[in-house]
Amino acid sequence: MIEISNDGTTKTWEEIVYIDPAVGEISDIAIFTARTTNNKIGTYNLDFTTKIALAITGQVNPNPALAGERVHFTCNTEGYAEKVTIELWNGEQVELIPDNETNNKRPKYLERKLYSSA
Numbered sequence: 024m025i026e027i028s029n030d031g032t033t034k035t036w037e038e039i040v041y042i043d044p045a046v047g048e049i050s051d052i053a054i055f056t057a058r059t060t061n062n063k064i065g066t067y068n069l070d071f072t073t074k075i076a077l078a079i080t081g082q083v084n085p086n087p088a089l090a091g092e093r094v095h096f097t098c099n100t101e102g103y104a105e106k107v108t109i110e111l112w113n114g115e116q117v118e119l120i121p122d123n124e125t126n127n128k129r130p131k132y133l134e135r136k137l138y139s140s141a
Contacts, residue, residue, distance in 0.1 A: 044103070048075050077102035081109075 053071040058064050081098040088094045098107050098119055107119040 042073055044075075046073055049073050075102075077104055079104070079107070 050070070050072045053069045055067040055069065056064060057066075078101040079098060081096065084095045084097070085092065086094075096109055096117070096119070098109075100107060109117045109119065111117060
């Protein structure tokens, strides 16, 4: 969008840009460059920062667990988590299901047999 003043010398330029969540946290400089028709250039540097809108914590119960014992993994997220996985000691990836979706997708306590990679 461009807004132009009555005398044509003052303009407001605007663009909305989507920042992919994969970008993560960065601190950089956004460099604005203006150019005239006869190639005169003006620049303006602006500090630019993105933050990850995501926090995660987890618990294991019981901890420590005995061999052969049932272990309950719990995870809490704040932000826009789309998927949560646990990587276990044997390299297996286990995907967690949010509490509010558990009843529709699988039993609340899914029992899995996990074996040592050794």
